[in-house]
Amino acid sequence: MNTKAIRQLADVTLDKYRSSIPRKAFEEFVKDIIAGENRATAFRYEATPICRASFPSTLDEDDARCTVEVTVYRLNAVAVTAFLLDGPETLLRHIGLDEQDTYTTKHEIDDLVTVVHITREEATAWQH
Known part of the structure; x- marks a missing residue:
C-alpha cells in the first residue's frame, strides 16, 4: 500500500x-x-509502567484479605489506538492479567492508563 x-x-x-x-x-x-513501509520490523505494542503502588486491603463482600496493586502505564501510539478501538483486553493480555478483579481507567491524557488489580489471598492451610 x-x-x-x-x-x-x-x-x-x-x-x-x-x-x-x-x-x-x-x-x-x-x-x-x-x-x-520502509523497514522490515513490525509495529510494537508498548505499555511502559511509570508508577506502581500496592497495599493490603479487605474485600467488601466477605471481608477476605487481598492485595490491591495500582499501576499507571504510558502507552505508545499502537497501544493507544488498540485501547480506544478494542477496549482494555489487548492491554491486559500484553501485561499478563486477566479481566477478573482487574479494572482499567483511561486518563484525559491520551497515552496514560491506570490498571488496578486485586489479588485475593488464599485461606490459610488447615492442618490436623
Missing part, C-alpha cells in the same frame, strides 16, 4: 471515529505505519 492510500484511509477512519480517537495519537500511529 502506498503512502497516499494510507493517508486517505487514515482520513476516512479519523472522520468516522472522530469522537473516540485522539487526533495526536492517531496521527502518530499513521506515521508509524508509513515509516513501517
Whole structure:
C-alpha cells in the first residue's frame, strides 16, 4: 500500500471515529505505519509502567484479605489506538492479567492508563 492510500484511509477512519480517537495519537500511529513501509520490523505494542503502588486491603463482600496493586502505564501510539478501538483486553493480555478483579481507567491524557488489580489471598492451610 502506498503512502497516499494510507493517508486517505487514515482520513476516512479519523472522520468516522472522530469522537473516540485522539487526533495526536492517531496521527502518530499513521506515521508509524508509513515509516513501517520502509523497514522490515513490525509495529510494537508498548505499555511502559511509570508508577506502581500496592497495599493490603479487605474485600467488601466477605471481608477476605487481598492485595490491591495500582499501576499507571504510558502507552505508545499502537497501544493507544488498540485501547480506544478494542477496549482494555489487548492491554491486559500484553501485561499478563486477566479481566477478573482487574479494572482499567483511561486518563484525559491520551497515552496514560491506570490498571488496578486485586489479588485475593488464599485461606490459610488447615492442618490436623
